[in-house]
Amino acid sequence: MTGRQSTPPPRRAGPLAGVRVVELAGIGPAPFAGMLLGDLGADVVRVDRPGTTALGVEPARDVTNRNKRSVLVDLKSADGPGTVRDLAARADILIEGYRPGVAERLGVGPRQCRAVNPALVYGRMTGWGQDGPLAPRAGHDIGYIATAGALGMIGAPDGPPAIPANLLGDYAGGSLYLVVGVLAALLTARVTGAGQVVDAAIVDGTAHLTAIVQGMLASGSWQDGRGRNLLDGGCPYYAVYETRDGGWMAVGALEPQFYAEFVRLLGLDADDLPDRADPRGWPDLRDRFTARFKAADREAWTAVFEGTDACVAPVLSLREAARHPHLRHRRTFTEEHGIVQPGTAPRFSATPGTLRRPPALPGAHQHEVARDWRIPALTGAPPPATQDPVSGTQDPVSGTQDPVSGTQDPVSGTPAPEAPTEDGR
Numbered sequence: 001m002t003g004r005q006s007t008p009p010p011r012r013a014g015p016l017a018g019v020r021v022v023e024l025a026g027i028g029p030a031p032f033a034g035m036l037l038g039d040l041g042a043d044v045v046r047v048d049r050p051g052t053t054a055l056g057v058e059p060a061r062d063v064t065n066r067n068k069r070s071v072l073v074d075l076k077s078a079d080g081p082g083t084v085r086d087l088a089a090r091a092d093i094l095i096e097g098y099r100p101g102v103a104e105r106l107g108v109g110p111r112q113c114r115a116v117n118p119a120l121v122y123g124r125m126t127g128w129g130q131d132g133p134l135a136p137r138a139g140h141d142i143g144y145i146a147t148a149g150a151l152g153m154i155g156a157p158d159g160p161p162a163i164p165a166n167l168l169g170d171y172a173g174g175s176l177y178l179v180v181g182v183l184a185a186l187l188t189a190r191v192t193g194a195g196q197v198v199d200a201a202i203v204d205g206t207a208h209l210t211a212i213v214q215g216m217l218a219s220g221s222w223q224d225g226r227g228r229n230l231l232d233g234g235c236p237y238y239a240v241y242e243t244r245d246g247g248w249m250a251v252g253a254l255e256p257q258f259y260a261e262f263v264r265l266l267g268l269d270a271d272d273l274p275d276r277a278d279p280r281g282w283p284d285l286r287d288r289f290t291a292r293f294k295a296a297d298r299e300a301w302t303a304v305f306e307g308t309d310a311c312v313a314p315v316l317s318l319r320e321a322a323r324h325p326h327l328r329h330r331r332t333f334t335e336e337h338g339i340v341q342p343g344t345a346p347r348f349s350a351t352p353g354t355l356r357r358p359p360a361l362p363g364a365h366q367h368e369v370a371r372d373w374r375i376p377a378l379t380g381a382p383p384p385a386t387q388d389p390v391s392g393t394q395d396p397v398s399g400t401q402d403p404v405s406g407t408q409d410p411v412s413g414t415p416a417p418e419a420p421t422e423d424g425r
Contacts, residue, residue: 014041014344014353019186020373022087022094023068024108025049025362028141028166029174029202030097030125031064036179037093038067039344039353045091045369046070047084048362062359063341069357069365071378081107083377088113088120090373092189093182095123099138100130110197120195123182125174129201141169141202148173148206153213157227157234173206230254236286237262237276240315247298248315249305251289262310266292 019042023034031046038044046068059065074080085108088094094113096103103109103124110122127144128134134147145151145168146161155162178200189195213231216222221230228234237253253262263270268288274281293301298314305312316324322333322340334343337358344353370378 013351014039015348015351017041017351019043019093020091021045022047022084022091024084024094024096024098024103026097026125028097029170029178030095031062032171032175033095033123033125033178033182034068035064035066036175037182038357039355041351041353042093043372044068045087045365045373046360047073047087050074050363059361060359061339063339065359066337066341066355067357068360069369070360070362071366071369072363073378075106075108079377081112083375084108085113085116086375086377087373089116090375091117091120092186093121093123095125095178095182097125100124100126100135114195118195119189119193121182121185121189121198122195123178123185123198123200125178125200127169127174127202129204130199141166141174144202145169145173145206148203148210150206150210153210153226153232155226155233157225161226168209169202169206173204173209174200174202177205177208234282236282236289239286239289241290241293243293243296243298243301245297245299249293249298249301250313250315252311254311258309258311261308262305262312265304265308265310265312268292 016037019037021034021037021042021044023030023044023046025031025046025048034044034046044067046065048070050072073083075084088108096108098106104112110124113122114120124130126135127139127141128137142151142163145164148169150168150173151161151163153161154164178198181198181200185196185198213222216229217224223229223234226232226234231238233239237251237259240248240250242248251262253259259276260270263273266289273288274284276285301312302314321327327333331343332345333340334355335341336355339358341355344355367379370376
C-alpha cells in the first residue's frame with residue numbers, strides 16, 4: 001500500500017491494534033462506528049471541520065468521540081481535500097456519513113481516495129443507501145425504521161408505535177452493520193490487496209434485523225400488527241407490568257420451566273390459570289398478572305425475583321442501570337475521564353479493548369497526527385512543548401476546546417447551507 005506506515009500497537013491495545021481509521025466528522029451512526037473501532041484498539045483519526053457548532057453535546061462529554069484523535073481540515077479550502085487524501089493513503093479504513101455524492105463533490109469520494117490507496121476500505125453510512133428513489137433525501141432514525149417495518153412492530157395494539165430512542169436504526173441497523181462491513185472488507189483487502197466500498201444503509205440493516213420475524217410471518221405464527229404476538233408484548237408472559245409505586249417489571253418467562261417459576265414466585269396457582277399456550281386466555285392471564293404486580297412496589301418484586309430463573313427484571317433508568325450489582329461487577333458501565341459511560345464491548349480474553357482516550361476535542365491532535373501519520377500538511381509550524389495527559393506525547397492544543405461538530409439541523413434534519421453534512425444518513 002503506497003505510503004502506508006503501520007501504527008505500533010500501544011500497550012494493552014485491543015484486537016484492532018495497528019489498524020488505521022479515518023472518520024469524516026458527522027453525527028449519529030458513523031461516529032458511533034468510529035468509537036467502536038477505537039474501543040477495539042484501532043487508531044481512529046476524526047477529521048473535524050472548523051467553524052461549526054456542536055449539536056447538543058459539548059465535545060468534552062461526547063462519549064462517541066472517545067478513543068479517537070481529532071484534526072481540523074477545511075474540506076472547502078484549496079488544500080483540504082488533498083490533506084484528507086493524504087490521510088486516506090495511510091489508512092486501512094475510511095468512514096463517512098454524507099449524503100450520496102457529497103464526498104465526491106468535495107474531492108474525497110471512494111474513487112479519489114482509493115486512487116492513492118487501492119487497498120482502502122471505504123465505508124459509507126447513510127439512512128436510505130447510495131441508490132434508490134429516496135437516496136438523495138434527508139431523514140432520521142425514526143423515518144428509516146418506520147419505512148423498514150420495524151417501528152410499526154413496537155407498541156400496544158390500541159396505541160401509537162413506541163419510539164425506541166434512536167438505538168434501533170442509527171446504532172443497531174446502522175453503526176453495527178457498518179463496522180461488520182468494513183471489518184469484513186478489511187479481511188478481504190488483507191488477502192487480496194484490494195479494498196472496496198461498503199454501502200451501509202440504515203433501512204437495509206434494520207430490515208435485516210427483522211429476519212426472524214419475517215420467517216414467523218411467513219409461517220403464519222406472527223400477525224402483521226403490533227402488540228399481538230409472542231415477542232412484541234402481546235403475550236402476557238413476555239410483557240411489562242406496573243408496580244404499586246409506579247415502577248415497572250419486565251417479564252420474559254417464555255419456556256415452560258421458567259413460566260412455572262414465574263407463576264410460583266408471583267404467588268399464583270398454575271392450576272387455576274388459563275392455558276398459557278392458548279391466546280384466547282391471554283387477556284385473563286394479563287389481568288391476573290397485572291393485579292399481582294400492583295400489590296407491591298418494584299423494590300419488593302425485585303427482591304422476590306432476583307437470582308431466580310423466572311426471567312423477571314426491574315425496568316431501570318440509565319442511572320439506575322449503572323448502579324446494578326451485576327453490571328458493576330462486570331464494569332458494564334464505568335467512570336472514566338470524569339464521565340459515567342459504557343465500558344468496551346464485547347470482551348476479549350487476550351486482547352481486551354480499553355478506554356485509552358477521553359472524547360477528542362476538535363483539532364486537539366493536529367501536530368500529534370501530523371507526526372505519527374507523517375502528514376506535514378496538517379500543520380505548518382512545529383508544536384509547542386505541551387504534554388498530552390492521555391498519551392504522554394506532545395500535543396499543542398489538547399487543553400483547548402473548540403465546539404466543532406456536524407452541521408445538520410437537529411430539528412429538521414436539513415443541512416446548513418454549503419456545508420458537507422451527514423444529513424439524511
